[in-house]
Amino acid sequence: MSRENGHDRKSFEVKVGLADMLRGGVIMDVTNAEQAKIAEDAGAASVMALERVPADIRREGGVARMSRIDVLEEIMRSVEIPVMAKVRIGHFVEAQALEALGVDFIDESEVLTPADEENHIDKHGFRVPFVCGCRNLGEALRRIGEGAAMIRTKGEAGTGNVVEAVRHMRSVVGQMRRIQATDPAELMKTAKELGAPYEQVLYVHEHGKLPVPNFAAGGVATPADAAMMMQLGAESVFVGSGIFKAGADIRDKGERHKLQGALAAAIVRAVTHCNDPDEVLAAQRDQAAAMVGLDVRTMPEEEKLAGRGW
Amino acid sequence: MLIGVLALQGDFGTHAQALREIGIGAVEVRRPEHAGFVNPNAPRYVQDPGRARRSLWADGDEETVERPVPDGLILPGGESSTIDLLGRRYGLDSLLAAYAASGRIVFGTCAGAIWLGKGTHHKVTPLALVDVDVQRNAYGRQIDSFIAPVEVNGLEEPFEAVFIRAPKFTRVGPNVDVLAEHDGDPVLVREGNIWLATFHPERSPDRRLHRLVFG
Numbered sequence: 001m002s003r004e005n006g007h008d009r010k011s012f013e014v015k016v017g018l019a020d021m022l023r024g025g026v027i028m029d030v031t032n033a034e035q036a037k038i039a040e041d042a043g044a045a046s047v048m049a050l051e052r053v054p055a056d057i058r059r060e061g062g063v064a065r066m067s068r069i070d071v072l073e074e075i076m077r078s079v080e081i082p083v084m085a086k087v088r089i090g091h092f093v094e095a096q097a098l099e100a101l102g103v104d105f106i107d108e109s110e111v112l113t114p115a116d117e118e119n120h121i122d123k124h125g126f127r128v129p130f131v132c133g134c135r136n137l138g139e140a141l142r143r144i145g146e147g148a149a150m151i152r153t154k155g156e157a158g159t160g161n162v163v164e165a166v167r168h169m170r171s172v173v174g175q176m177r178r179i180q181a182t183d184p185a186e187l188m189k190t191a192k193e194l195g196a197p198y199e200q201v202l203y204v205h206e207h208g209k210l211p212v213p214n215f216a217a218g219g220v221a222t223p224a225d226a227a228m229m230m231q232l233g234a235e236s237v238f239v240g241s242g243i244f245k246a247g248a249d250i251r252d253k254g255e256r257h258k259l260q261g262a263l264a265a266a267i268v269r270a271v272t273h274c275n276d277p278d279e280v281l282a283a284q285r286d287q288a289a290a291m292v293g294l295d296v297r298t299m300p301e302e303e304k305l306a307g308r309g310w
Numbered sequence: 311m312l313i314g315v316l317a318l319q320g321d322f323g324t325h326a327q328a329l330r331e332i333g334i335g336a337v338e339v340r341r342p343e344h345a346g347f348v349n350p351n352a353p354r355y356v357q358d359p360g361r362a363r364r365s366l367w368a369d370g371d372e373e374t375v376e377r378p379v380p381d382g383l384i385l386p387g388g389e390s391s392t393i394d395l396l397g398r399r400y401g402l403d404s405l406l407a408a409y410a411a412s413g414r415i416v417f418g419t420c421a422g423a424i425w426l427g428k429g430t431h432h433k434v435t436p437l438a439l440v441d442v443d444v445q446r447n448a449y450g451r452q453i454d455s456f457i458a459p460v461e462v463n464g465l466e467e468p469f470e471a472v473f474i475r476a477p478k479f480t481r482v483g484p485n486v487d488v489l490a491e492h493d494g495d496p497v498l499v500r501e502g503n504i505w506l507a508t509f510h511p512e513r514s515p516d517r518r519l520h521r522l523v524f525g
């Protein structure tokens with residue numbers, strides 16, 4: 001399939017266009033229509049529709065797959081903002097099904113159990129845009145080479161610990177700064193070392209940024225976490241278990257939703273005004289509770305999800 | 311010339327870049343004082359009390375910053391429910407009405423057009439500053455997004471318009487000029503000093519539309 005013709009160029013521009021519309025916003029993990037509405041009311045730019053949030057996937061173990069279609073449909077019916085959904089790494093048929101369903105964005109996600117340990121999905125062939133995780137620039141550029149319209153850090157989902165997301169964002173942004181300063185004659189060597197397509201390396205050299213939006217994900221739990229990821233170079237923030245796992249011990253549903261809505265709105269506030277310390281302070285004050293932290297340093301290597309994909 | 315770009319959420323960065331490419335200054339607007347919105351009818355500069363800056367060099371008093379009132383304003387695309395919510399939280403909705411009444415150019419694209427127009431939406435309360443009814447996500451979901459050339463009144467060659475989860479103008483008032491159509495639907499309209507587009511002019515490398523609006 002030719003990727004040079006006008007149709008494919010336009011198709012890619014439309015995909016990156018939606019990714020750009022989500023900039024400066026918060027994308028929230030939700031598992032049902034009630035949560036999706038709370039997220040929309042709190043100012044979420046998009047929701048990630050899931051059967052289980054990463055914290056539960058992590059706890060329950062087993063094979064984690066694409067969500068049940070009825071769960072996705074219910075969420076898609078309940079909100080007007082774009083709805084994203086996850087597929088397993090390399091599982092192009094799950095992706096075909098979700099494209100047929102009409103989800104607005106697909107996350108080829110390491111949070112689910114990989115279906116292919118060698119290959120990611122060839123994303124050029126889809127009309128629906130894809131977001132993929134990365135730990136460093138080489139990984140980001142490989143995914144973009146495969147057709148991803150948005151990149152996010154992998155971080156370590158479901159932990160409430162932002163340290164891995166920070167590590168990955170600093171790695172991507174730092175490598176981009178170095179490539180910008182690299183002698184053009186050395187860019188092919190850089191491409192070889194990164195294992196990244198030369199054209200993408202050249203783009204980074206010329207523009208100092210990725211050719212697609214660069215978002216943060218994986219362990220963002222507080223307004224201050226979200227604002228820090230923005231200041232480190234993220235253009236938007238994914239918040240997973242950080243919102244709807246909060247207040248799990250509150251029996252009264254109304255009270256629990258109120259707390260979750262307040263937490264969601266506080267994170268949106270901190271992202272919008274990420275460079276304004278007074279606003280971030282106010283957002284931290286707004287935050288009624290944060291999820292219980294599970295420290296990533298105490299986690300055995302084999303439990304880490306970020307090692308999935310390459 | 312200086313144009314404010316509402317930067318609550320969405321594609322504000324690309325609009326600011328488009329303006330700079332044609333030699334127009336851009337300032338991001340997140341709170342009223344960012345655009346000297348405090349009094350849009352004031353002379354070119356307004357006093358912004360600002361927030362206290364407790365730096366090593368400040369002598370403890372609050373800094374007062376002179377901020378220029380922009381000559382125009384862009385409301386970019388993004389998620390209209392998010393922009394509506396954040397805008398109202400900071401009182402930008404009523405200030406925008408006063409700003410538009412001052413006669414300066416206001417350009418709303420996609421979500422911005424939804425906010426400035428009329429219509430009944432699930433999560434957005436439109437400002438009703440332009441007499442058009444707008445329907446959100448009128449073409450469907452993301453897989454129904456597209457790029458198409460449109461003939462624009464005032465531009466010689468067609469403009470390649472990017473439609474992303476785009477709205478439609480379902481009714482256009484008698485005092486509203488339709489400047490471009492796609493498949494019989496109006497996609498660029500103007501009422502006095504306010505311009506609305508259902509597509510994203512900032513997404514095309516072509517800067518003619520920004521020139522036409524702010525020229």
